[in-house]
Amino acid sequence: xxxxxxxxxxxxxxxxxxxxxxxxxxxxxxxxxxxxxxxxxxxxxxxxxxxxxxxxxxxxxxxxxxxxxxxxxxxxxxxxxxxxxxxxxxxxxxxxxxxxxxxxxxxxxxxxxxxxxxxxxxxxxxxxxxxxxxxxxxxxxxxxxxxxxxxxxxxxxxxxxxxxxxxxxxxxxxxxxxxxxxxxxxxxxxxxxxxxxxxxxxxxxxxxxxxxxxxxxxxxxxxxxxxxxxxxxxxxxxxxxxxxxxxxxxxxxxxxxx
Numbered sequence: 001x002x003x004x005x006x007x008x009x010x011x012x013x014x015x016x017x018x019x020x021x022x023x024x025x026x027x028x029x030x031x032x033x034x035x036x037x038x039x040x041x042x043x044x045x046x047x048x049x050x051x052x053x054x055x056x057x058x059x060x061x062x063x064x065x066x067x068x069x070x071x072x073x074x075x076x077x078x079x080x081x082x083x084x085x086x087x088x089x090x091x092x093x094x095x096x097x098x099x100x101x102x103x104x105x106x107x108x109x110x111x112x113x114x115x116x117x118x119x120x121x122x123x124x125x126x127x128x129x130x131x132x133x134x135x136x137x138x139x140x141x142x143x144x145x146x147x148x149x150x151x152x153x154x155x156x157x158x159x160x161x162x163x164x165x166x167x168x169x170x171x172x173x174x175x176x177x178x179x180x181x182x183x184x185x186x187x188x189x190x191x192x193x194x195x196x197x198x199x200x201x202x203x204x205x206x207x208x209x210x211x212x213x214x215x216x217x218x219x220x221x222x223x224x225x226x227x228x229x230x231x232x233x234x235x236x237x238x239x240x241x242x243x244x245x246x247x248x249x250x251x252x253x254x255x256x257x258x
Contacts, residue, residue, distance in 0.1 A: 034062035035230045037237060038084055040075040041067060042091035042149070042220070043175040044115065044194045048253040049089065055249065056240050063233055071148045071175040079104050079225060086228040087237060089220065091115070091149040091194075096221045109221040112241050114256035116215050117150075117157050118195040119208040120183050127189045132161035132214055135190055142171050142179045142188035150176045153216050154192035161214045180205060194218065196254040220255070 041049045046069050053065045068075070072090040076098050079085050088105065089112075090096045099105040120142075121129050127138055135141055135158075144151035151172070158165065171188050173179030176197050182188040184204050191205075198207035222241060224234040240246050247257055 032062070033060045033233045033236055035233055036064050036066065037086050037230055037233050038066045038068060039087045039089065039237070040079060040083075040085040040225075041069055041087075041089040042072045042075070043069050043177050044091055044150070044197055045069070045089055045220070046177070047200050048113075048196075048250050048255060051249050051253070052241060052246060055245065056237055059240075060233070060236070065237075071145070073145075073147050073149070074174070084229075085225045086230055086234040087222065088225055089222040089241075091218060091220055092152070093219050093221045094152075095149065096223055099223070099225070104226050105223045106226050107223055109223040110238065110242065111219050111258040112222050112238075112246075113220040113250050113258060115194045115196055115218040115220065115254075116256075117153055117192055117210055117218070118198050119210060120180055120191040120193050120198050120201075120205040121189070121208060122183060122186075123203060123206050125206065125208070129190050129208060131208075132157060132163050132210060135192075136163050136165055138169070138189040140169055140171055140182075140188045141165055142173060142182035142191035144176055144179045144193070145172050145174055148175060149218065150179065150193060153218055156216045157192060157210060157214055160216075199254045220258075 049067055053067060057063060057065060072092060072095040075088060076095045079088060079099060080102050088099060096105060096109040119129060143154050171182050173182060176193050179191050180193050180197055183191045195207060198205060222238055224231060228234050
């Protein structure tokens with residue numbers, strides 16, 4: 001039987017107001033923006049957006065930011081169901097297009113980062129995985145859910161490599177962190193996840209690069225949500241993400257430029 005990672009809910013995080021030493025000299029001048037700002041962001045953006053929010057708050061001390069992390073498809077469903085959100089940052093453009101189609105986003109989303117996929121294995125690579133082809137010989141592989149962006153990207157990587165894995169050998173996570181934890185916990189021999197998430201584990205797992213010809217480029221998009229009660233501040237945060245300071249923060253966490 002197919003093993004499944006237990007469902008997790010998107011976690012709402014109240015951004016810490018503690019100062020950060022990174023980028024001590026902000027490129028943005030202090031402003032008079034104020035109010036609450038709720039940002040729905042893909043799980044793979046957890047570390048990067050936590051840092052972006054801290055830096056934005058340093059410039060805009062009267063803005064309280066709440067970060068709601070989850071799989072992009074889950075966040076879309078939440079917004080379409082009426083959950084309050086001012087900004088959507090997705091690990092793909094497809095989910096943002098769904099919000100455009102439903103009228104929840106009325107502007108053209110902007111690409112703000114790029115990512116790629118990698119194979120994650122335990123330190124020491126006990127199964128001697130060297131390539132995508134080796135995944136077919138393992139007992140269990142961890143992949144994201146089929147409709148989650150990292151699951152869609154993983155399917156593309158497998159197809160490009162001409163590798164088929166029986167679903168009975170697949171354990172699926174609701175988002176990339178749940179998928180990665182299957183390897184860390186010993187429930188899977190390897191996983192196909194974002195390269196940035198492998199880097200973020202700080203050697204709890206190690207990554208194996210995938211050749212460009214077999215890999216994909218994950219395009220991350222961002223847009224304000226229609227009905228935002230703080231649209232001016234939402235647009236300011238998006239501009240900050242797209243600024244040189246914002247892009248440098250994203251680069252620090254392994255993301256490529258848009």
